[in-house]
Amino acid sequence: MNDLRPLSELNPGDHGVIAAVHAPEELGKRLTALGFSTGRPLALVRRALLRGPLHVRLGTTDVALRMAEAAGIQVRLAAPVPA
Amino acid sequence: MKRVALVGMPNTGKSTLFNRLTGASARTGNWPGVTVELASARVLAGRHMVELVDLPGLYDLHGFSDDERVVRHFLEAAPVDALVVVLNASQLDRQLALALQVKALGLPTLVLLNMADEARRHGIRIDEAGLAAGLGLPVAALSAKLGTGQAEAVRRLASLLDAAGPARDAALREALAEDHRRESAVESLLARHVHVPPRLSDTASDRLDRVVLHPWLGLPIFFLAMLAIFQAVFLLGSPLQDGVEALFEGVRKSALEPLLAPLPDFTRGILLDGVWAGMGTVAAFVPLIVVFFFFLAAVEDSGYLSRAAFLTDSLMARLGLDGRAFVMLLMGFGCNVPALMGTRVMRDRPMRLLSMLTIPLSLCSARLQVFVFIAAAIFRPAVAPWVLFGLYVTSFLAVIVTALAFKGRFASREPFVIELPPWRAPTLRLVALRGWLEVKHFLRRATTFIFVGVVAVWLLTHLPSGAAPAGPGTIAGWIGSALQPVLGPLGIDERLAVALLFGFVAKEVVIGAFAVIYGLEGDALAGELARSMDWVAATSFMIFTLVYTPCLSAIATLRTESRSAGFTALAIAWPLGLAWAASFAFYQGMRAMGL
Structure with a gap:
């Protein structure tokens, strides 16, 4: 199953691969510099309260970003690991 | 003398390295083409006297944040003989691109892989010689925090300068179009020379985060931590402040008053109550600033400051501020002056100005003294504490009203996408150095004005x-x-x-x-x-x-x-x-x- 979803809708613990990054130029550059580029693996570590920022892990880097910025990042979810 | 600039992303330990190389000799100063002060210091590399300049941290040489512009303008306006790119050895997967961006400028460049100790602990193996050959740039690994590899890095810099001709006029504009090609170059260099284990082990940092960033416990823990720091700053700072005041009073009573007794009243008054009292006012802030920055540097270096931003963002975003502003506001309740200086941790100027506009509305300990006296004089003992509580509420309201009134004018342009660096133990030496540099800054800048x-x-x-x-x-x-x-x-x-x-x-x-x-x-x-x-x-x-x-x-x-x-x-x-x-x-x- 290859589920495509915006990063802002992932649940903590979900992981997958970045399928696309939609962002205006300036934000796009910042995202690229922090490691958000197509094909990179990514996991949602946790969410802050009250629809606050997301804590995302990209390889060896941990990043916090707001829902608005995360909405433009499409993630192809990895198949759930059988328990 | 050769000029060498230090370039690197935030959280690579670039400033730690700068401090390590230069000791306390650094000074901040103005440079052509840029509006912010940059720290620089002289160091010896082999037979070269080098003026080392610490440039602001940047993610992208072609980016448009304030700091990224500053770096470009500096490189365009001030002739540089060589560049040192500082990379975090455990994050080469995303940082290597910056080394290639810098290489494209055509200046002699040395690549330093900092935090090599941390990378080794993560099981990351780097083939330095292969990476150097692939990049076409000299590479050295070191740990700025521990000081290992430092001598070798300086040797590499010296031999780089030996070979360097008067290369100038970097093709900065030409380099702009190259981002795309760079990406594939990074992929192939990484694939060939850097081995990263597929999933990093569950580190101590992760375990700490599970508690500190817990959805429900995170905020209460943060408030308790801030309260503890707040108490500690004033528990340590206030007696020192009282001591400085007593010292000034003692000198005045035992030496200055008898000495100046023959002078006319007016002259004596202006010397004692004007000049001497003015010096006392300035001096009384010194212990507070030292203690405050001692703790702030510890919070910043440990990685808690970015986590505070994460925790409080949903609340502060409504005021046009972020969690770092919250920390400074809270500290402002002790004393506004170091809190205002502390806003320097915010890199975005509009948000920094908005924080600086709200901090003076925090009910500081000086105002508290006045209110305690008046409340005790006017109100019954049962009522007085509630009056003080009401004043604290008023203070918070004034902050909120001000932030809401001006958040449109000082709208932050920066997207909230920040790195959460792994937890690190701050080193005493760097924390102490920070306190000392801040006091120097305050004394040099504020003295005349206050006086x-x-x-x-x-x-x-x-x-x-x-x-x-x-x-x-x-x-x-x-x-x-x-x-x-x-x-x-x-x-x-x-x-x-x-x-x-x-x-x-x-x-x-x-x-x-x-x-x-x-x-x-x-x-x-x-x-x-x-x-x-x-x-x-x-x-x-x-x-x-x-x-x-x-x-x-x-x-x-x-x-x-x-x-x-x-x-x-x-x-x-x-x-x-x-x-x-x-x-x-x-x-x-x-x-x-x-x-």
Whole structure:
């Protein structure tokens, strides 16, 4: 199953691969510099309260970003690991 | 002398490396083409005397954040003989691109892989020689925190400078179009020379995060941590501050007063109550700034500051601020001055200015002294604590109103996408160095301004000579009477207006000013205050004192930190207006209700 979803809708613990990054130029550059580029693996570590920022892990880097910025990042979810 | 600039992403330990290489000899200064101060210092690399410049951290040489622009403008305007790119060895997957961007500038470049110790612990193996050959640049691994590999890095820099010709005129514009090609180059270099284990092991950092960033426990833990730091700063800072004050008082009593006794009253007054008191005012801030930055540097270096931003973002975003502003606001309740200096951790200028506009509204410990005295004089013991609590609430409201009123004008342009660096133990040496550099900065920048202000207020309250100090016959007295049409409707009479003029120097001086103005001290002064104003007038006066202009030291700090006379004027005028409106509403509202 290859589920495509915006990063802002992932649940903590979900992981997958970045399928696309939609962002205006300036934000796009910042995202690229922090490691958000197509094909990179990514996991949602946790969410802050009250629809606050997301804590995302990209390889060896941990990043916090707001829902608005995360909405433009499409993630192809990895198949759930059988328990 | 050769000039070498240090380039790197935030959280790579670039400044740690800079401090490690240069010790305490660094100074900050202005450079052509850029509007911010940059730290630089001289170091010896082989036979070359090198002027090492620490450039702001940047993610992308072609980016558009304030810091990224500063780096480009610096490189365009100031001739540089070589560049040192500092990369975090455990994050080469995303940082290597910056090395290639810098290489494309065509200047001699040395690549330093910092935090090599951390990378080794993560099981990351780097083939340095292969990476150097692939990049076409010399590479050295080191740990700036521990100092390992430092000598080798300096040797590499020396041989780089040996070989360097007078290369200049970097093809900066040409380099702009190259981002795309760079990406594939990174992929192939990584694939060939860097081995990263597929999933990093569950580190101690992760386990700590599970508690500290817990959805429900995270905020309470953060508040407790801040409270503990706040208490610690003042537990350590206040006795030191008292000590400095006692020292100044002792020197005055035992040496200066007898020494200056033969001088005429006026000259003696201006020397003792103007010049000497001004020096005392400046000196009293020194212990507080040292202790404050000692803790702030520890919080910053440990990685908690970015986590605070994560935790409080959903609340602070509504005010146009972020979690870092929250930390500074909270610290402002102790003393506004170091809190204003601390906003330097915020890289985005509009948000930094907005924080600096709100911090002076925090009820600092100096104002608390004044309110404790007045509340005790006017209110019953059972009521007084509630009055103080009400003033704290007023302070928070003033911050919220100010942030909401100005968040449109100081709208942050930066997207909230920040790195959460792994937890690191701060090193004592770097934390202490930070405290020392901040004090140097404060003394150099604020002294003259505070000094002139203290002397000016002394003159206002003592001229023309012969008039009773701070009495109705002095310039201050005239100003007090002239302001009556404005302050009268707030229940603030001439004498209280003169006290406010003193409070401009430092808020805690208000009580001392009462003693001079009323010619009474201690209980007698408290009794006279209770007789001369009712609780409505007293509360109105306290609200005005809480909100009106920041103290002289805070204004000096606002000016040097914002580098803008216009902003400083706004930071004085807005609280004045807000104070008037709040006191007017309270006083007239209470009177209208027949109280």
